Amino acid sequence: MPTVLNYLIVYLPPLVIWFFWKRKNSARALPLVVGMGAYILLSLLRGVARIPVLNDGVKEIPWLYYLLSAALSGVFEEVGRYVVFFFVMRNYDRWSDCVSYGIGHGAIEIILTHNLTDFTLFDDLITTYDLVTGAAFSVAMSVLVFAGVHYAENKKGLFAAIALHTVIDFTLVLDYYGIASFGAVILIQLAFDILICYLAYRVFRRYKDY
Numbered sequence: 001m002p003t004v005l006n007y008l009i010v011y012l013p014p015l016v017i018w019f020f021w022k023r024k025n026s027a028r029a030l031p032l033v034v035g036m037g038a039y040i041l042l043s044l045l046r047g048v049a050r051i052p053v054l055n056d057g058v059k060e061i062p063w064l065y066y067l068l069s070a071a072l073s074g075v076f077e078e079v080g081r082y083v084v085f086f087f088v089m090r091n092y093d094r095w096s097d098c099v100s101y102g103i104g105h106g107a108i109e110i111i112l113t114h115n116l117t118d119f120t121l122f123d124d125l126i127t128t129y130d131l132v133t134g135a136a137f138s139v140a141m142s143v144l145v146f147a148g149v150h151y152a153e154n155k156k157g158l159f160a161a162i163a164l165h166t167v168i169d170f171t172l173v174l175d176y177y178g179i180a181s182f183g184a185v186i187l188i189q190l191a192f193d194i195l196i197c198y199l200a201y202r203v204f205r206r207y208k209d210y
Helices: 004-025 030-053 062-088 095-113 121-150 156-170 172-176 182-207
Strands: none
Touching: 004 095, 004 121, 030 062, 030 095, 062 095, 062 121, 062 156, 062 172, 095 121, 121 156, 121 182, 156 172, 156 182, 172 182
């Protein structure tokens, strides 16, 4: 049975992250809610697309299965992010808005994919790590796509986000083939996360005063 501590470890960090972000930047709540709702919708659409794409023939070729699975995540989440920024949140054009969207998107992803049943305290601490790094990744992707929506000269932001998302998800194939242990893959993904966050920061610094 999950304990109160289990729930706090998993569900408290997103609330804390949002609380401090809102307090420091007077961030608006709607992008956060939209980020949560968009992830749920995009996950359903991606699930439908996985049925014909990841068919039995593809499953017999593991590297292709991992590649297509990663590409589906990259395309659906980042194109979806672009569509939301362009149509649904067109008037929400503050940088704080895209970060709020990223926090909502990343937090709900971890919360919905985490099952507290039969999980140990260590498992929940790992989930908290995933939540923090996942939120940072989602925020970085949001910055790249946001720049692609609002700054004409940076339309390549969407394509960069799709490519980076696909690559980081595809690294799981290294564990499957025994090229790297699961722990090593986690470290590789962490390195990618740091690199992507730095790239997003550079984009933010370039356009923040426009």
